[in-house]
Amino acid sequence: MEREVELIGRRLVGPVDHVVSYAPPQHLFGALFGQWLPRLAQVRVHHAWADPFAPVSVSPGERVLIVCIPMAWDLLRRGWPALERAGSVVALHSSAAPPPAARELVRRAAPLLQAHEILGSTETGGIAHRPLPPEDAAGPWRAFPDVSFVRDVGSPARRVQELVVRGPRLAQPESGTRPLAQWDTGDLVEFTGPRTFRLVGRSNSLIKVNGIKVHLARVEQQLAACLPHAECVALPLPDDSITGEGYAVFWSGRGNGTGVSDIRTALMNFPSPSRIIELAKVPRVPSGKPDRKALLAVL
Template sequence: MESYQELAPPELLARSLDPGATGPLGPTVTRWDRLGREAAEELVTKALPDVVELCTSGSTGPAAPWRHSGRQLWAEAGMLADLVRADRPRAVLSFAPPTHLYGLIATALLPAVLGLPLCYWPRYGLPTPAIDADRWLVVAIPWAFPVLLRDQSVLGRRERVTVLHSTATLPATAGDFVSAAGPDRVRLIELFGSTETGAIAHREQAAGTSPWTLMDDVRFTDDPADARLGVTSPRLALTPEGRPMARWTTDDYVQRLDDRSFHFHGRRHRLIKVNGRRIDLDLVEERLRAALPCADLSCVPVTDRIRGEHVELLVAGPHEPQLVHRRTAETLRELGVTVGRITIVDAIDRSDTGKPRRIADRRAVSP
């Protein structure tokens, strides 16, 4: 079975900041706790280049490069540390690849800020981390939760677990993990942001729909009645002149509650109109995951010659293939949604942060 490579902090930073030179980071243990926080900060500030270029996931179009300063990355790592510090974690287990903004900050830099040992888990099938701790910080992306559910020994004694999640909608398996581990022992924090903006907002997952709260250095722009989320922050991506953008309007539809919080209603590329009704594909997927035991599934917007925008459903590894069509129809009837085509596939092609890779527009075939 594959084992973990122990990397010294300087080597972890070098490989995280320049994956093209050495290839993707493999299973890794890095002992930031042996360095001391002051020494760690000095090492990181020297290692971080003036400008770091990172690409979007490519899930909604061609991957686009955006630049952030080293100071912006280190500042955001400090803000994430402030969100979790009260839980007094003693080790970090990260599933987020440092090739993207969230992973670079939360996997490579956040453990340095906290002065904690890091175990990086980049893929399925790895042994239990070689770190014994009773209070864990988990840096999660969607596929992390099935791993944590399948093997209860991954987090050892796990008296307390703080989960930081970003890059996609929180999957239903997150709630399953919280229930299995014990709600009184798990705190789940979601981050809202993008490669262009860094972290915009956060919320703690609780019963019901919680509003999002802006990060301390983020402010709204535009009119409160505007449905699109516009923000300003000193951590926005850099202009060609090397200064943070003055403002950025995302593809997210929100309802502002006050000067610091909002409800999220959906992303533009995940909201479609079918027969005059606006449909949130993330909500559709959430309902289907609860009804269709399977390895993975994805709702894909397609162009229908007669009905305009429509939906295809891809289902990977269903436990009961013969029931997929019936359960899909039963589940979506409550939402007033129909699916143009259902395809059972071996696997769904996703990026290393768990987002479905962009599927070229095509015409739907009636079932």
């Protein structure tokens, strides 16, 4: 944890007088920059995650670090005048794609505000970073210096590959005595250079809702186990402007006694779906799999 704070703090943040954290400390991102960094740097911290609507107060000339998750950006945009008295403001964003409010604020608040995206997970820590630009066209991700990739170097240029990483900050499994040798992130990438890449998508059903990992395959398994007489499909909604990434549950089976409240109860240990859509019947392709195109068209 100290190595992660020192590495990312030195590379992206610089000296800090005041930390404002919207990321809860039960997430690695929130623990690192909302707890460990202010403790190691001996600076004050405002735990904005506990009361996101409370106004942020900074002293003139303070160097401020803001720890962001998607829902924080709209709040920052509304409360930005209170931060304009700072000497500098650095925002770190992790946990899903930044919403439109992030780019709008970066555009409006430059050069006082500098924002960076961090790609990583609980298992890997920070993998790569890139500036958060005011335009939609973001550049490639650049690996942190202690991260290396397991890749097919002989593959054709621009070939899509799975992102598998190695490094000294990989987690140690609860049941093991040694850190992991490597970690398959589930991301699909195109390498644009020896240490840079572009995200293409995910090789599995993993999304992040405000920093919480959600395996949509597990969502469907839970629904099938709890509601065996209903037909349920979970699909990602990557354009949610508040949470960054979200998902929808499509279902049919009211005639068997199932209702929306049953779906919410079944998913009480998961982040809530953004949408729950009832259908007379779940459309399927000839192979029997859910027809994703037809389902998303319902939205």
